[in-house]
Amino acid sequence: MTDLDTFITGLPKAELHLHIEGSLEPELMFELAGRNGVEIPFASVEEVRAAYAFSNLQDFLDIYYAGANVLRTRQDFHDLAAAYFARAAADGVVHAEIMFDPQTHTDRGIAFAEVIEGLLSAMAEAEAKHGMTSKLILSFLRHLPEEAAFEVLAMAEPWLDRIEAVGLDSSEVGHPPVKFAQVFEAARAKGLKLTAHAGEEGPPEYVYQALDVLHVDRIDHGNRALEAPVLVDRLAEMGMTLTVCPLSNLKLCVVDDLANHPIDRMLALGLKATVNSDDPAYFGGYIGDNFKAVAKARGLDREEIVQLARNSFTGSFLPPDAIATHLEKIETYVAAHA
Numbered sequence: 156m157t158d159l160d161t162f163i164t165g166l167p168k169a170e171l172h173l174h175i176e177g178s179l180e181p182e183l184m185f186e187l188a189g190r191n192g193v194e195i196p197f198a199s200v201e202e203v204r205a206a207y208a209f210s211n212l213q214d215f216l217d218i219y220y221a222g223a224n225v226l227r228t229r230q231d232f233h234d235l236a237a238a239y240f241a242r243a244a245a246d247g248v249v250h251a252e253i254m255f256d257p258q259t260h261t262d263r264g265i266a267f268a269e270v271i272e273g274l275l276s277a278m279a280e281a282e283a284k285h286g287m288t289s290k291l292i293l294s295f296l297r298h299l300p301e302e303a304a305f306e307v308l309a310m311a312e313p314w315l316d317r318i319e320a321v322g323l324d325s326s327e328v329g330h331p332p333v334k335f336a337q338v339f340e341a342a343r344a345k346g347l348k349l350t351a352h353a354g355e356e357g358p359p360e361y362v363y364q365a366l367d368v369l370h371v372d373r374i375d376h377g378n379r380a381l382e383a384p385v386l387v388d389r390l391a392e393m394g395m396t397l398t399v400c401p402l403s404n405l406k407l408c409v410v411d412d413l414a415n416h417p418i419d420r421m422l423a424l425g426l427k428a429t430v431n432s433d434d435p436a437y438f439g440g441y442i443g444d445n446f447k448a449v450a451k452a453r454g455l456d457r458e459e460i461v462q463l464a465r466n467s468f469t470g471s472f473l474p475p476d477a478i479a480t481h482l483e484k485i486e487t488y489v490a491a492h493a
């Protein structure tokens with residue numbers, strides 16, 4: 156580890172873009188397959204890892220939904236999230252806002268209660284064990300109809316006090332934000348915050364729709380906004396947070412090489428960019444790996460790294476006093492490591 160790597164690991168940070176189903180490591184996939192008597196089309200953990208070569212988002216999604224098939228019980232969801240929180244804590248994460256895709260499970264006959272109760276119990280455990288706070292983001296699958304999203308929102312009704320936000324993920328191109336205008340409006344009326352994946356593979360127009368039609372509080376990814384300078388200025392001016400995922404961008408060919416990743420360009424343009432892991436079990440690393448890899452590839456300096464960590468708190472859904480406390484801890488850490 157370089158000095159910079161050690162600095163990154165200890166730097167207090169929040170993770171804002173993490174699909175909990177995407178943290179399913181092949182070892183746990185095998186364990187759950189055995190526990191639940193589910194067949195998986197792989198003979199070994201190595202074979203699973205070898206299958207993780209993607210040329211676009213859909214390639215990945217096909218294998219990600221197949222992997223999720225081993226998740227059956229409340230205990231499975233608990234174990235999945237507990238493993239993520241332990242990894243995140245080791246990377247200096249003190250707050251995590253995690254997405255889950257209920258439709259991936261309810262469409263297989265798993266009760267919504269099993270999914271969310273397993274996640275909530277792991278969240279309570281993470282607070283006790285690691286001192287890590289967390290929030291849940293219920294994500295709608297955009298390749299499915301808007302009515303299906305309304306059904307999930309209805310299912311979630313008894314737990315809405317424990318859900319912070321809704322999100323929008325899965326196959327982007329061909330499923331623009333406008334398709335979900337009404338369900339986002341309904342979620343907002345229920346007091347939920349709003350995020351949407353936009354501009355990962357989709358054009359700048361999808362980022363405009365996320366802003367103007369969905370009225371999101373945060374944009375997940377947002378890379379392709381860089382193609383539209385007027386949009387960049389607007390995002391910068393409004394202080395919109397972008398939850399950027401460098402290793403995901405590399406694995407899904409959103410960038411051809413990390414050496415060409417736009418993270419520092421985003422900061423230089425005044426965008427409130429953050430670094431996140433997206434689907435760490437599939438993309439080759441957790442949040443610490445993302446920071447370290449992009450810092451090395453782009454030659455980021457400490458100030459840029461610290462700015463990314465500050466952005467992770469100011470872009471979070473934490474209350475202002477908690478954000479202020481975390482920002483103070485960053486400054487204390489920086490002063491102690493000058």
Ligand code: HPA
Nearest residue numbers: 174324325326352433434
């Ligand atoms: O990176 C992603 N993009 C879109 N949908 C997703 N669902 C899990 N990960 C992703």
Ligand SMILES: [Zn+2]
Nearest residue numbers: 174324375433
């Ligand atoms: Zn994502």
